[in-house]
Amino acid sequence: MNKLRLKFTKNGPIKFIGHLDVMRYFQKAIRRAEIDIKYSEGFSPHQILSFAQPLSVGATSDGEYLDMTVNSMVSAQDIMDRLNLAMNEGIRITAITELDPKEEKAMTLSEAARYSIGFRKGGEPDFDWIEAFSDYLSKETLPAMKKTKSGEKEIDMKPMIFEYSFDKEKSKVSLLLAMSSSATLKPALLFEYFFRSLGRDFDPVHLDIHRIDIYRGGSDEKGAFIEPFITDDISERVYING
């Protein structure tokens, strides 16, 4: 038995496929690829498969993750190749890694996500939003009301923003935002409060959100850090305080 973690992209028209349908899509692709995946016991067995974090409909990504358990395989590379042959262009497996059998699910381990965000063509704000957003993000606190299962609660978004930088030429902002079981900041919420701070209306359909990668936590001699789930590049580590 082998436990595997796969990194995949979601691009093009596939961005309109909702999270549950992406899961169903993978279940079928795995059957088409004839991967010897492990099934649960019971009368209606299901594939042992879990996804790191849902991506909102309309957003693209180069860094989605799923974990699967197989009964047997030729190699991890073979699984990746066969899956890619059985799938549409919009979803590609770009990396695969074998996990320690005791490794927790990507869903549990995820700590943050890096995004590149701009506005869709025709939906760009009629003011210098990059300048204004830079001012907004530099505030001490960024209070917001977040919808929860039981209603709304007040949160401070500021500590959930690990990094940000701007690409003025492309009119994009790069954001590294908290995304874990205890704290998640969705880009749309941040933009909603940014627009609200300017007294402006905001419609999330204009946001062009691209997820670059999902990060997990770790620590070394320099302290606690977060880094992409599958990476060999130590320079991608982001050290976080506390």
Added chain:
Amino acid sequence: MNSNLALSDEMLLSIEKPERYIGNEVNAVYKDKDRIDIRYAFCFPDVYEIGMSHLGIQILYGMFNSYSDVWCERVYSPWMDMDALMRKENIPLFALESQDPVKDFDFLGFTLQYEMCYTNILQVLDLSGIPFFSTDRTWDDPIVIGGGPCSYNPEPIADFFDIFYIGEGETRYRELFDLYKKARKSGMSRRDFLHEAARIPGIYVPMFYEVKYKDDGTILSMEPVFDDIPRTIDKEMCRDISEVFYPTKPVVPYIKVTQDRVVLEIMRGCIRGCRFCQAGQLYKPLREKDVDFLKRIALESLKNTGYEEISLSSLSSSDYSRLPELLDFLIDSCNEKKINISLPSLRIDAFSLDVMSKVQDVKKSSLTFAPEAGTQRMRDVINKGLTEEDILRGSHEAFLGGWNKVKLYFMLGLPGETDDDIAGIGDIANKIAVEYFETVPKEKRNGRIIDITASTSFFVPKPFTPFQWARMDTKEEFLDKANKTRKGIMSQLNQKHIKYNWHEADASMMEGIFARGDRKLCRVILNAYEKGCIYDAWSEYFKFDTWMQTFEECGIDPFFYTTRERADDEIFPWDILNCGVTKQFLLREWHTAKEGKPSSNCRKGCLGCGAAAYGVGVCKESKSGE
């Protein structure tokens, strides 16, 4: 993959289920449009999830796309939110694969699966910018073609179609495409092309048939306007379906659709001859597919789609002669791959219960019986060869096997129905409950108990059935009968174990009007559409009052089509078509029904329906002395 979508991201994000409009599904076919001659837009005039569940389109989509000079794409009715957006933003309706406007296609084909989709046909034409009336179209418009069960009485929508293809699609499309290519190359007029097309077997071009009416509103005559086109159009039929083209790479949707599985068509036609059933007559004679072919198709389709379920499709699967062999094979190969097998339309007996116990969770699944009527007398009238003994014996064995849920299907408003027949529905449900208590002692029930659901639909007489002459009940009569059924069930000893559901009567009445309607209804349908009637098959959008108001404004009595019993010699709007069984045979069956007598089935004894002329399938079987 096609990344150039017809709709902007903002539009797709502002409507429900954008997946309905983006194409790019697994196994969707993409071609270079500059290297093909014929672009065919195939439309199921209902929402994506319904249309994608239809086997017929998948078959013809696969077959058309196997031709190197044809590119077939799919179109479905935009849902109400998208319909509003497209009108507001002036976006023409597009096909899913290329995302190109439907109006640019050579053909726009509609599959006509139920009468209540008629206003959606007009929606598709309207949003595409194609004139409603065939006579108003030019070569700037696609050839609008209809097929499927409702094309067996296409008259209520005749003015909206250039062509109806009568019968099974596998046989004549190649010929039609070749004629089209020739016509376009030679600069033939559209009308001349249609004239030529009308000479191809199975092709009905309604504008070339002139209808005259009698003073009482019934038909006097339907005559071709040319001498060289047939007076009646014979249905097309695949004489050899044992290994006929079958799509092993059906398009796999992203969203959950109604039929979310591999569908394996095991045969066509039915030997049973139930007198209310249109499909049983239209697809005669019964033809089986080769069992080894089916095994191969099943495995290939599962491999190519990745579906986790496979379902057998036919009108009466128990009549497939190699069923045990096929099921053994499927159970073996599917178990290993964790694939579910779903088994609709199986007669409940020792064999089917054994199979069902292998492929279903007995605790969760239910037994289905369709006695259709409450008494043996009524079942003889409709020629439904299922007896009370069959039901109770089947139930008994099933209860021993651990089942405790039973679903029963009946019809109300059958010809000659009496209060006794209605009372019989409650009686039979109660007897099943009694059978349960006698079969399963208290200590073996493990906290579970018998759970019976009886459902009734209202009977709608259909063309090409022995009941095509019959009177249909009014809405009031229907509701009165549903009430009597409910009271009958409530008065049973075991009533607390019996649930009762009934269909809406308004929609049944509309279905009845269209099913046996004539060309005069084209105007009503167009007026109703213009008043906002659309998605009539969806109870939340069906506007019965608007329909009735439209009939009144058009000066057409809807009851002319429903509550009138027809004289034996009446000319019907669909008499222009020949579905393979003769009108004399249907009339004979109508009279036998009135005498309360059942008839034989095709395997027990030939009734001389006329389908033997094809010399294939079950007709050949009986002649070879099987």
